[in-house]
Amino acid sequence: MAPAERCPVCRQTFFCGRGHVYSRKHQRQLKVALERLLPQVEAARKAVRAAQVERYVPEHERCCWCLCCGCEVRKHLSHGNLTVLHGGLLEHLASPEHKKATNRFWWENKAEFQMKEKFLISPQDYARFKKSMVKSLDSYEEKEDEVIKEMAAQIREVEHSRQEVVRSVLEPQTVPDPEEGSSAPGSWKGTNSQVASTSQQPSYVDLPPAPELDWMETGQPLTFIGHHQDTPGIGNIHSGATPPWMVQDEDCSSGNQPIGPSYEEFLKEKEKQKLKKLPPDRVGANFDHNSSTGAGWLPSFGRVWNNGRRWQSRHQFKTEAAARNKQQSHKKKS
Numbered sequence: 016m017a018p019a020e021r022c023p024v025c026r027q028t029f030f031c032g033r034g035h036v037y038s039r040k041h042q043r044q045l046k047v048a049l050e051r052l053l054p055q056v057e058a059a060r061k062a063v064r065a066a067q068v069e070r071y072v073p074e075h076e077r078c079c080w081c082l083c084c085g086c087e088v089r090k091h092l093s094h095g096n097l098t099v100l101h102g103g104l105l106e107h108l109a110s111p112e113h114k115k116a117t118n119r120f121w122w123e124n125k126a127e128f129q130m131k132e133k134f135l136i137s138p139q140d141y142a143r144f145k146k147s148m149v150k151s152l153d154s155y156e157e158k159e160d161e162v163i164k165e166m167a168a169q170i171r172e173v174e175h176s177r178q179e180v181v182r183s184v185l186e187p188q189t190v191p192d193p194e195e196g197s198s199a200p201g202s203w204k205g206t207n208s209q210v211a212s213t214s215q216q217p218s219y220v221d222l223p224p225a226p227e228l229d230w231m232e233t234g235q236p237l238t239f240i241g242h243h244q245d246t247p248g249i250g251n252i253h254s255g256a257t258p259p260w261m262v263q264d265e266d267c268s269s270g271n272q273p274i275g276p277s278y279e280e281f282l283k284e285k286e287k288q289k290l291k292k293l294p295p296d297r298v299g300a301n302f303d304h305n306s307s308t309g310a311g312w313l314p315s316f317g318r319v320w321n322n323g324r325r326w327q328s329r330h331q332f333k334t335e336a337a338a339r340n341k342q343q344s345h346k347k348k349s
Contacts, residue, residue, distance in 0.1 A: 055104065068097055085116075102144075106141070117131060
């Protein structure tokens with residue numbers, strides 16, 4: 016029995032030796048694999064005469080699987096922020112390592128000989144691709160310069176319009192006054208010259224006659240009252256008086272008096288508030304603690320020193336309270 020061998024195209028192990036590469040299954044799988052790679056190679060061949068240069072994007076990092084070499088190859092060639100489409104695949108197809116691997120792959124798998132040239136790039140085609148790539152880079156840089164110039168022109172135009180708006184807002188706008196006449200420069204010059212000439216030459220036209228001061232001939236002493244005789248501290252701030260917020264109050268100047276009630280008054284008021292919450296008819300509510308009493312004084316409320324049982328004093332207290340309330344109601348009605 017022949018030793019076991021694994022076919023990378025069919026992805027299975029077989030025991031028929033070299034006869035497996037001639038089977039229909041192997042040839043069908045080989046054709047499908049080559050047709051999967053062929054569109055990418057043809058697209059790269061179109062870029063030999065006219066290379067395309069674009070701005071770099073993350074999608075340009077895609078790779079494709081080279082069936083002949085059994086490895087992944089970068090599809091595009093990127094440098095900085097520029098990308099040459101299909102540059103990486105063309106560089107790989109033109110390399111001598113790929114040519115050797117392709118020859119070995121065609122010999123081992125018995126593929127069609129006419130298809131082998133489609134997966135190879137000659138050195139002349141790759142040199143032509145380099146020239147077209149240089150031209151594409153130059154044209155791309157020219158386009159970028161034009162775009163940059165257009166953007167710079169737009170930025171300058173926007174900046175100029177912004178400065179015009181700022182200047183129009185900041186500059187004072189002179190509004191002509193109809194009472195003052197025209198606002199033209201010539202008219203201003205004329206009026207200024209007229210004003211200057213009239214100011215230099217005094218005129219006595221239309222002046223009222225000076226009144227006759229008869230009171231000066233009487234010889235009576237008169238007193239002049241003006242701002243220099245104003246007493247300081249009286250008047251307003253324009254006449255030199257002290258502002259009202261700087262004047263000290265008489266209460267404050269007399270002494271440092273505390274503001275508000277004292278602590279003793281606060282305690283008294285607090286005690287009064289406590290007594291208001293108690294019932295008015297309680298024992299000792301009307302007792303005057305400030306009254307003078309003798310040594311034999313005894314309280315007359317609560318029946319404390321009465322003879323008899325406590326319930327008797329309680330009934331007596333209730334009877335007296337009812338009689339007192341009855342008298343008060345009778346007085347109100349009358």
